[in-house]
Amino acid sequence: MADKGNSFLLMLLFLVTTVSIDQPTSTADADTHTDRLALMSFKSLIRRDPSSALASWGGNQSVSPCQWHGMTCGAWGRRRGRVVALDLSNLDLLGTMSPSIGNVTYLRRLQLPMNRLGGTIPSELGRLLQLRHVNLCYNALKGGIPASLSDCKQLENISLAINNLSGAIPAAMGALSEIKNLQMRGNQLTGSIPSFLGNLSSLTILNLGTNRFEVANLSRNMEAFHMGNNMISGRVPEGIGNLVSLSFLLMRINSFEGSIPASLGRLQSGPVPSTLRSCPLELFEAQHNMLDGLITKELFLISSLSNFMYFQNNLFSGSLPSQIGNLKNIADIDFSGNKISGEIPASIGNCQSLQYLKLEGNFLQGMIPASIEQLKGLEVLDFSHNNFSRDIPQFLGNMKGLSRLNLSFNYFEGEVPKDGIFLNVSAVAIQGNHGLCGGISELKLPLCSKHTTKSGSWKLITITISCAVLFLTILLALYAFWHNRNKSQRAKTDLPLINNLHLRVAYVELVHATNDFASENLIGVGSFGSVYKGNIMIDGQQVVIAVKVLNLHQRGAFQSFVAE
Numbered sequence: 001m002a003d004k005g006n007s008f009l010l011m012l013l014f015l016v017t018t019v020s021i022d023q024p025t026s027t028a029d030a031d032t033h034t035d036r037l038a039l040m041s042f043k044s045l046i047r048r049d050p051s052s053a054l055a056s057w058g059g060n061q062s063v064s065p066c067q068w069h070g071m072t073c074g075a076w077g078r079r080r081g082r083v084v085a086l087d088l089s090n091l092d093l094l095g096t097m098s099p100s101i102g103n104v105t106y107l108r109r110l111q112l113p114m115n116r117l118g119g120t121i122p123s124e125l126g127r128l129l130q131l132r133h134v135n136l137c138y139n140a141l142k143g144g145i146p147a148s149l150s151d152c153k154q155l156e157n158i159s160l161a162i163n164n165l166s167g168a169i170p171a172a173m174g175a176l177s178e179i180k181n182l183q184m185r186g187n188q189l190t191g192s193i194p195s196f197l198g199n200l201s202s203l204t205i206l207n208l209g210t211n212r213f214e215v216a217n218l219s220r221n222m223e224a225f226h227m228g229n230n231m232i233s234g235r236v237p238e239g240i241g242n243l244v245s246l247s248f249l250l251m252r253i254n255s256f257e258g259s260i261p262a263s264l265g266r267l268q269s270g271p272v273p274s275t276l277r278s279c280p281l282e283l284f285e286a287q288h289n290m291l292d293g294l295i296t297k298e299l300f301l302i303s304s305l306s307n308f309m310y311f312q313n314n315l316f317s318g319s320l321p322s323q324i325g326n327l328k329n330i331a332d333i334d335f336s337g338n339k340i341s342g343e344i345p346a347s348i349g350n351c352q353s354l355q356y357l358k359l360e361g362n363f364l365q366g367m368i369p370a371s372i373e374q375l376k377g378l379e380v381l382d383f384s385h386n387n388f389s390r391d392i393p394q395f396l397g398n399m400k401g402l403s404r405l406n407l408s409f410n411y412f413e414g415e416v417p418k419d420g421i422f423l424n425v426s427a428v429a430i431q432g433n434h435g436l437c438g439g440i441s442e443l444k445l446p447l448c449s450k451h452t453t454k455s456g457s458w459k460l461i462t463i464t465i466s467c468a469v470l471f472l473t474i475l476l477a478l479y480a481f482w483h484n485r486n487k488s489q490r491a492k493t494d495l496p497l498i499n500n501l502h503l504r505v506a507y508v509e510l511v512h513a514t515n516d517f518a519s520e521n522l523i524g525v526g527s528f529g530s531v532y533k534g535n536i537m538i539d540g541q542q543v544v545i546a547v548k549v550l551n552l553h554q555r556g557a558f559q560s561f562v563a564e
């Protein structure tokens with residue numbers, strides 16, 4: 001088995017060697033001659049060569065082009081001795097690009113940046129079927145981008161940046177399925193940003209900044225405007241709102257700047273036939289850009305958004321408009337890392353499909369709106385690094401689906417609830433709030449006491465307790481009063497009675513009642529003594545009494561008293 005494999009390898013090597021050796025020398029010379037002619041023609045159109053870089057080109061017929069400045073030749077097979085790369089970077093060459101470059105058949109790499117090449121890009125470039133990399137940036141090329149470039153099916157890199165190119169990007173370039181890097185910034189290109197860009201699945205760098213593109217005339221039927229993971233710079237085209245068929249608007253990780261055009265709101269609300277809106281916009285991501293301006297209501301008019309709205313890591317400012325409640329179908333909102341201020345509008349409670357709400361790293365303030373309780377599907381709530389204050393609403397502990405809650409680095413205060421998600425320390429983050437207390441012991445917060453009470457609600461509780469204590473004191477006092485009173489009454493009734501009808505009254509009371517037996521109170525004088533009128537309190541009532549003062553020195557007076 002091993003022997004068989006080895007001999008197969010040998011045979012293969014032999015075959016390759018044979019092919020190279022057997023190639024007729026005359027043909028090889030002729031092919032090399034083609035390169036020589038084409039390159040000499042290229043040189044002929046260079047009018048100025050300040051560093052004499054091209055001096056080595058051509059003079060001596062016995063020197064192969066492979067030895068000329070800037071050349072790389074192939075080493076194997078058909079490419080052996082043929083020019084595969086031409087690199088004349090940064091030589092300040094002045095001239096125009098000869099169409100003869102199209103005859104350097106095996107060219108894979110054409111590297112001519114930072115010269116002063118004028119004229120147009122020769123359409124003959126399209127004959128270079130092996131071409132993978134063409135860099136013509138920082139020259140003075142004019143005219144259009146030749147559509148024939150789309151014949152170079154192996155192209156991976158095209159940089160035409162910083163020239164004077166005009167016209168539209170040829171639609172045929174949609175066929176360049178290998179393209180990874182397309183740089184056209186700094187030209188005078190017009191027309192629309194071509195929709196085929198969305199089809200170039202290998203494209204990772206697209207720079208179309210500083211041109212004169214418009215999006216206004218993009219196909220109304222375009223369904224995905226995928227500009228994501230690129231390096232597109234410049235403003236978001238104003239006409240974006242005309243893309244009424246858009247289902248996906250993906251602009252993440254670019255260098256878009258400025259504000260989101262107001263026309264965006266038209267994606268939902270414009271006067272557009274419903275047939276054109278068969279696929280309403282479902283998701284909108286513009287995260288990791290440099291978008292700024294107010295987070296305006298237009299952004300929230302697209303009520304069709306059902307998937308997500310990702311705006312994190314931009315420079316949006318202003319406060320969240322109440323129209324955020326229009327997003328009834330949205331599942332995921334992420335505005336983290338912006339400069340959004342103000343309070344969260346109560347209308348957030350209308351986003352009934354919301355599962356993720358991430359507002360981390362803004363300047364939001366006020367309290368967590370009570371309407372959040374209505375978001376029954378909420379799973380993740382990240383409010384960390386904001387200016388939220390007041391107490392943590394109890395209802396968060398009752399939200400069944402909530403699996404991550406981040407309230408860290410705010411100004412929350414008061415007692416941390418002790419149920420639901422608050423029982424799981426790995427699901428809740430509350431560090432960096434200095435007014436919190438209580439919660440489960442794993443949170444290692446101080447116990448809630450009067451010393452930790454600062455917020456209004458705690459003051460309220462303190463006042464309530466004080467009132468309760470005062471009320472109790474009054475109750476106790478009243479009770480004591482009544483109790484004492486009853487006791488004294490009972491004490492009175494407990495006194496030895498002469499019989500059940502007569503109260504025992506102290507002499508002092510009688511002195512008081514009769515005003516010290518004043519003569520004006522003397523009603524009459526009898527045989528055994530005198531009778532006085534008096535006023536006395538009995539069971540809380542003023543009662544008029546008669547007081548008979550017996551003269552015990554008088555005989556029969558004592559019997560009279562007993563009889564009375």
Ligand SMILES: *[C@@H]1O[C@H](CO)[C@@H](O)[C@H](O)[C@H]1NC(C)=O
Pocket residue numbers: 060061062063
């Ligand atoms: C041409 O190049 C060959 C090989 O480098 C050299 O021997 C010869 O002298 C050169 N001829 C001229 C005219 O420079």
Ligand SMILES: *[C@@H]1O[C@H](CO)[C@@H](O)[C@H](O)[C@H]1NC(C)=O
Pocket residue numbers: 034038041099100101103124
């Ligand atoms: C390219 O080479 C062919 C012959 O192979 C020739 O006829 C043609 O003129 C050349 N084109 C240029 C632009 O030099």
Ligand SMILES: *[C@@H]1O[C@H](CO)[C@@H](O)[C@H](O)[C@H]1NC(C)=O
Pocket residue numbers: 109132133156157181
């Ligand atoms: C394309 O450009 C990148 C970065 O400049 C480079 O690394 C890569 O080798 C180029 N591809 C080709 C085929 O030259």
Ligand SMILES: *[C@@H]1O[C@H](CO)[C@@H](O)[C@H](O)[C@H]1NC(C)=O
Pocket residue numbers: 139140141163164
């Ligand atoms: C581009 O063209 C304009 C006029 O068409 C000219 O003024 C400008 O200098 C050109 N820029 C370059 C870099 O050649």
Ligand SMILES: *[C@@H]1O[C@H](CO)[C@@H](O)[C@H](O)[C@H]1NC(C)=O
Pocket residue numbers: 190191192214216217
């Ligand atoms: C865009 O459409 C308008 C109106 O249909 C037209 O006037 C304008 O020329 C178009 N622009 C481009 C670049 O095609």
Ligand SMILES: *[C@@H]1O[C@H](CO)[C@@H](O)[C@H](O)[C@H]1NC(C)=O
Pocket residue numbers: 174195196199
């Ligand atoms: C994009 O690709 C799809 C499917 O391959 C094709 O039908 C469509 O015509 C392409 N669009 C453009 C603008 O090239």
Ligand SMILES: *[C@@H]1O[C@H](CO)[C@@H](O)[C@H](O)[C@H]1NC(C)=O
Pocket residue numbers: 341363365387
């Ligand atoms: C956030 O709170 C801090 C501390 O109270 C305050 O200095 C800052 O001005 C607040 N920022 C905003 C945007 O309200």
Ligand SMILES: *[C@@H]1O[C@H](CO)[C@@H](O)[C@H](O)[C@H]1NC(C)=O
Pocket residue numbers: 360384385404405406407408409426427428429
């Ligand atoms: C909470 O937010 C802080 C700050 O943004 C972060 O460091 C931490 O990892 C988050 N914790 C959880 C549990 O999400």
Ligand SMILES: *[C@@H]1O[C@H](CO)[C@@H](O)[C@H](O)[C@H]1NC(C)=O
Pocket residue numbers: 403404424425426427
């Ligand atoms: C606690 O929260 C973590 C993180 O969300 C989760 O993975 C874990 O299952 C939770 N534990 C319990 C007991 O719910």
